[in-house]
Amino acid sequence: MGRRGGVGALGVQGTNDDFRELVRSSTNLVDLVAETVTLKPLHGGRQFVGLCPFHDDHNPSFYVYPDRQSYRCWVCQQGGDCFRWVMEIEKLSFPEAIESLARRARLEIPQRQRGAGGADVPGKAAALEIVEWAANLMHEALRTGRNAEHAREYVQKRKLTQETVRNFRLGYHPEDRYWLMDRARGRYTPAQLVSAGLLRERDEGQGYSAMDLADRLIFPIFDERSRIVAFGGRVLPGRNDQNRGKYWNSQESGIFQKRRTMYAFDRSRETIRRQGFVIIVEGYMDCIACHQAGVLNAVATLGTALTEEHVRFLRRFAPRVVLVYDSDDAGQRAAERSISQFIAQDLDLRILNVPSGKDPADYLEDHSREEFLALTESASEAWEYKLQSVLKRTGTATVAGRQQILGQMLEFLAGSQGLSGTVREDLILRNVCWRVQVDERVARQQLAELRGTAQKKLVLRRPDEAAEAVPARPENALDRAERELLEILLTCPDMIEIVGRHLGPGDFRNVQHQRLLSLCIDLWKEEGELPELSRLISRADSDSELLNLINSVVDSAEVKGIFRLMSDGAEGQVAGSIPVHLERVLGPLLEKRDRPEGQLSRQMQAEGGPAAGQLDERARAALKKLTDFRRNQAGNSGTFK
Numbered sequence: 001m002g003r004r005g006g007v008g009a010l011g012v013q014g015t016n017d018d019f020r021e022l023v024r025s026s027t028n029l030v031d032l033v034a035e036t037v038t039l040k041p042l043h044g045g046r047q048f049v050g051l052c053p054f055h056d057d058h059n060p061s062f063y064v065y066p067d068r069q070s071y072r073c074w075v076c077q078q079g080g081d082c083f084r085w086v087m088e089i090e091k092l093s094f095p096e097a098i099e100s101l102a103r104r105a106r107l108e109i110p111q112r113q114r115g116a117g118g119a120d121v122p123g124k125a126a127a128l129e130i131v132e133w134a135a136n137l138m139h140e141a142l143r144t145g146r147n148a149e150h151a152r153e154y155v156q157k158r159k160l161t162q163e164t165v166r167n168f169r170l171g172y173h174p175e176d177r178y179w180l181m182d183r184a185r186g187r188y189t190p191a192q193l194v195s196a197g198l199l200r201e202r203d204e205g206q207g208y209s210a211m212d213l214a215d216r217l218i219f220p221i222f223d224e225r226s227r228i229v230a231f232g233g234r235v236l237p238g239r240n241d242q243n244r245g246k247y248w249n250s251q252e253s254g255i256f257q258k259r260r261t262m263y264a265f266d267r268s269r270e271t272i273r274r275q276g277f278v279i280i281v282e283g284y285m286d287c288i289a290c291h292q293a294g295v296l297n298a299v300a301t302l303g304t305a306l307t308e309e310h311v312r313f314l315r316r317f318a319p320r321v322v323l324v325y326d327s328d329d330a331g332q333r334a335a336e337r338s339i340s341q342f343i344a345q346d347l348d349l350r351i352l353n354v355p356s357g358k359d360p361a362d363y364l365e366d367h368s369r370e371e372f373l374a375l376t377e378s379a380s381e382a383w384e385y386k387l388q389s390v391l392k393r394t395g396t397a398t399v400a401g402r403q404q405i406l407g408q409m410l411e412f413l414a415g416s417q418g419l420s421g422t423v424r425e426d427l428i429l430r431n432v433c434w435r436v437q438v439d440e441r442v443a444r445q446q447l448a449e450l451r452g453t454a455q456k457k458l459v460l461r462r463p464d465e466a467a468e469a470v471p472a473r474p475e476n477a478l479d480r481a482e483r484e485l486l487e488i489l490l491t492c493p494d495m496i497e498i499v500g501r502h503l504g505p506g507d508f509r510n511v512q513h514q515r516l517l518s519l520c521i522d523l524w525k526e527e528g529e530l531p532e533l534s535r536l537i538s539r540a541d542s543d544s545e546l547l548n549l550i551n552s553v554v555d556s557a558e559v560k561g562i563f564r565l566m567s568d569g570a571e572g573q574v575a576g577s578i579p580v581h582l583e584r585v586l587g588p589l590l591e592k593r594d595r596p597e598g599q600l601s602r603q604m605q606a607e608g609g610p611a612a613g614q615l616d617e618r619a620r621a622a623l624k625k626l627t628d629f630r631r632n633q634a635g636n637s638g639t640f641k
Contacts, residue, residue, distance in 0.1 A: 026105035054078040072551040079551040130196035138171025171218035197253035226266040230256040263300040271296040277320035289361035294369040320348040339382040344418035350379035414450040482513040487557035493530035
């Protein structure tokens with residue numbers, strides 16, 4: 001399947017370690033992560049902290065360590081290097097992650113490897129290339145196409161400048177629905193077009209269908225890194241028919257997930273971060289009008305309601321979200337749905353209905369940027385908006401009216417997951433009771449009853465299917481000794497010469513510890529290299545479990561002060577002797593290795609393990625062999641390093 005130009009997604013599959021290390025060294029992990037997470041420096045920039053993107057984080061638990069170019073979340077235990085980050089965030093394979101970072105660093109990518117048949121392997125990079133090609137064609141069609149005059153007139157009517165059209169890469173697809181497909185023929189295969197979301201495979205393999213792009217104004221959709229990943233389309237006025245929807249979006253693909261993507265976020269991110277809040281509007285035109293007017297922290301959802309993924313994503317960049325809806329009935333219903341879903345989130349959620357029944361684009365035609373921003377500043381808190389909506393429908397003039405208002409607000413609170421027992425719920429309930437003049441104790445009792453009824457329904461709906469959790473294997477003195485030996489090796493890599501001569505992976509009980517020790521020993525024996533952190537991370541490649549363990553071991557070594565423990569008493573030690581701390585840690589492991597029956601002494605099974613200076617004769621003999629070995633290695637003339 002032929003294709004002109006570009007570099008395929010697996011173009012670096014056959015690359016060597018040198019290129020991989022070049023990519024790693026050319027990537028600033030802090031800058032890379034900061035494209036997705038707002039980071040704050042700690043300890044003079046030795047660490048950076050932010051909200052974890054891999055779980056619903058409320059208290060910053062995600063750390064980036066520039067000195068070792070790695071990251072780690074201390075809650076969900078996700079961690080790794082720049083390659084693992086791109087693989088997780090962008091859902092790429094390891095070769096694709098290398099290529100993505102190489103392009104980001106503007107490095108020349110080695111010639112791609114081809115299969116035996118010479119065929120390209122489709123992937124994310126290929127899909128990105130295809131949608132970029134399509135965007136260029138449709139943008140040029142809008143600018144110069146003979147059949148696009150009505151599209152250009154519509155753009156002018158909406159008062160969009162040529163600069164805005166250029167910046168947002170707006171386009172037009174002619175009325176011939178196969179116009180784009182005809183231009184792709186001979187350049188891309190149907191399978192590649194499907195992977196890019198531009199072609200749909202019919203059921204049961206009955207061929208392909210073109211996307212409904214015909215005679216639409218096209219809005220390219222960009223990801224966080226300003227790469228086009230999909231398209232939105234709007235039927236032009238006067239040309240709609242009953243069989244076509246007014247708006248259209250690309251189908252989801254390997255490069256586009258609608259529920260996770262926000263229109264114009266790539267160009268809004270820094271303003272959102274700087275100003276501390278984000279404005280969410282409903283449509284492409286509203287968002288573009290905001291940016292043209294200088295409201296640069298505006299984004300839009302893509303034809304969907306605001307989702308949990310959107311909220312978790314945005315919360316990493318700003319503590320306040322202003323949802324802007326049209327003031328018609330549909331807009332109010334959409335606003336109330338969002339409130340119920342997100343009121344419990346650790347987020348300052350505000351709701352704004354644009355006055356006079358206008359949408360943001362219409363409002364900005366007649367009002368200034370400052371007037372629009374003043375509206376957003378006056379936006380109601382989410383719970384207040386809900387209460388005001390109920391008050392407008394009912395009113396407090398009668399006892400029955402106040403009772404109805406309270407009932408609706410209590411149902412709203414009871415149905416908001418995660419709100420129960422929080423300070424936020426307490427404050428909202430107090431305000432509601434004061435506004436409708438109801439005894440707070442009565443309201444709390446009714447709320448508890450509502451929640452109890454809801455819980456019973458949940459239990460009836462979901463019978464107990466939970467399997468018993470498999471208990472974690474208890475950690476004993478040997479597990480701790482293995483872990484601490486790894487902490488020593490990653491802190492003082494030259495100790496591998498002692499450890500590797502007398503212990504192997506098979507002497508460890510913990511499987512993950514075995515893997516890391518094996519990696520350390522392989523580096524030393526096979527390549528003559530010390531197991532320094534950069535080499536370990538490089539060799540671990542995309543193995544997330546191993547990368548997590550490496551990060552965890554380094555972090556716990558820092559917390560325990562392993563370097564200090566290894567240095568304590570060094571001045572008073574006999575030349576060639578083993579550091580006291582290493583002796584203490586090795587003792588239990590050597591005893592286990594040397595007991596043929598595999599039994600540990602009562603001392604070894606004790607919770608705390610043996611203290612320094614309390615090793616039995618067998619362990620001491622083994623350690624003496626280590627001392628003799630090290631003395632011979634040092635030529636009988638120095639102390640351990």
